[in-house]
Amino acid sequence: EAGVVQSPRYKIIEKKQPVAFWCNPISGHNTLYWYLQNLGQGPELLIRYENEEAVDDSQLPKDRFSAERLKGVDSTLKIQPAELGDSAVYLCASSSPDRYNEQFFGPGTRLTVL
Amino acid sequence: RKEVEQDPGPFNVPEGATVAFNCTYSNSASQSFFWYRQDCRKEPKLLMSVYSSGNEDGRFTAQLNRASQYISLLIRDSKLSDSATYLCVVKAAGNKLTFGGGTRVLVKP
Numbered sequence: 001e002a003g004v005v006q007s008p009r010y011k012i013i014e015k016k017q018p019v020a021f022w023c024n025p026i027s028g029h030n031t032l033y034w035y036l037q038n039l040g041q042g043p044e045l046l047i048r049y050e051n052e053e054a055v056d057d058s059q060l061p062k063d064r065f066s067a068e069r070l071k072g073v074d075s076t077l078k079i080q081p082a083e084l085g086d087s088a089v090y091l092c093a094s095s096s097p098d099r100y101n102e103q104f105f106g107p108g109t110r111l112t113v114l
Numbered sequence: 115r116k117e118v119e120q121d122p123g124p125f126n127v128p129e130g131a132t133v134a135f136n137c138t139y140s141n142s143a144s145q146s147f148f149w150y151r152q153d154c155r156k157e158p159k160l161l162m163s164v165y166s167s168g169n170e171d172g173r174f175t176a177q178l179n180r181a182s183q184y185i186s187l188l189i190r191d192s193k194l195s196d197s198a199t200y201l202c203v204v205k206a207a208g209n210k211l212t213f214g215g216g217t218r219v220l221v222k223p
Contacts, residue, residue: 107156
């Protein structure tokens with residue numbers, strides 16, 4: 001079974017530029033999460049989707065961050081414009097309806113903003 | 115105060131020794147508890163759930179103390195491959211998981 005797929009794996013951009021990350025969850029997993037992880041810290045939830053509905057986006061900085069999951073499968077997270085402090089690893093995770101407790105993470109996208 | 119707090123370590127452990135560390139949580143209404151493992155530059159993976167009665171999985175033992183609001187993880191007979199960051203995870207209502215900052219463990223020969 002394929003795991004959570006994320007792309008790109010690495011991204012280097014200059015500040016004020018836009019950037020987008022893509023995630024394909026495990027087949028059949030209707031819950032999708034985007035996390036941000038800074039070096040030496042644990043993942044912090046940005047947004048959680050149940051199918052195509054964003055059920056928790058309270059930690060998403062909506063002035064510059066946006067996300068979508070139009071068909072309830074793939075998801076895209078966008079930052080526009082990026083700031084120096086956005087440099088981090090962006091992790092996508094998914095879970096199945098009967099096993100909410102176990103989240104399966106993708107390899108992450110490592111963003112560097114110069 | 116952070117919702118979930120952990121000693122960042124590192125805990126330097128001789129191979130074959132036992133190491134234990136705790137995690138404290140602030141929300142008394144937290145329902146479920148877990149330990150995730152994260153290898154360097156890799157994604158987190160579920161290590162084990164933590165049950166009220168405590169549970170064991172091979173060399174790993176997890177305990178929950180609701181009165182004092184902490185969970186613990188003990189690793190016996192440490193292996194070099196146990197070197198990783200161990201993330202404490204707490205679930206409150208609504209299926210939201212909150213991660214601690216992680217405890218780094220280094221097992222040395």
